[in-house]
Amino acid sequence: MFNISIKINEPKRLIDQIASGLRDSITSGRLKPGEQLKEMEIADLLRVSRSPVREAIRILNLEGLVDLFPRRGARVHLITLEDVKDIYQIREMIEGFVCSLSAENMQEEDIAELEKHWGLMEVHSKNGNLDNYLEASTNFHNKLIASCHNKKLETIYQGLLNWFKLFRSFIHTADIQKTRASSSLLEHRAIIDALNDRNKDLSEKLSREHVQKGRDNLFQVLKLAN
Structure with a gap:
């Protein structure tokens, strides 16, 4: 059934x-x-x-x-390394661009909402609740995309969300992902700080590095599974 x-x-x-x-x-x-x-x-x-x-x-x-x-x-669909490479390549370009664009235009209320999502991520990370952590992380990134106020870009990003969910459903039980959550939390913190400082170049750099590390983590999980 x-x-x-x-x-x-x-x-x-x-x-x-x-x-x-x-x-x-x-x-x-x-x-x-x-x-x-x-x-x-x-x-x-x-x-x-x-x-x-x-x-x-x-x-x-x-x-x-x-x-x-x-x-x-x-x-x-069986997830392949090629799927991960392609989707994360697109994600890196979008989120890096968004951080670069938003750093100079982000409002205080935008920063406050990112802080709220990060606070929930911190709580769930400490409690070891990976599902709730990933949900809070998704909300963080959705807010990041929304903060650039580009509806067309939001639509494109929303089209990738099913792939993100698919990847996360595959890795959320892996022990390696629990370790990844701790370092990911610090990466999100650094992105907020760079955005708050209106540092355009650093915001983009940190965002791209964050996506790359997520990709490498998923590569590792897939290789272990195979």
Whole structure:
């Protein structure tokens, strides 16, 4: 039986609801990388026909979260080193640019909100609550992106979030990630301080280094898993 939870509500298009539920199940780790998605079983579970399930799976295939194989059906995408390299390369460029742009224009209330998210990260790090730490970290980075007040850039970044969630669902149980959280906390602190000092070059440098270290950590986890 599939480990998915989807609530069907009439106002929203059925295909979108199924795609959203499957997407959440994949990025949360309830559906594991490589796990087969059987249209009939999902349709029976949701009490719908196979057609909207098939279309929902196609949407996830276009997003890169599901792989389709002729005569073998669909499987949750297996994370590769190439995936990590590509996504983190984009992330490094975006977040480095955002820190450079925001350093000169960030308002006091923006800094205060980053401080709030960092404070939650510190609490969760000390308590060893990795899931809550990662959620607070995600909120920190979302606020960082929002602080540059560029809606188009926010949209592009939001398109990467499913990949970030997928990566985190894969590594959140690894002991190496718990160690990474401690050093990551200090890196976030340094980024806030550089932004608060309106140091454009240092903000960008620290942001890029932070993303690179996250990438290298994920590389290490993937290599150990293989």
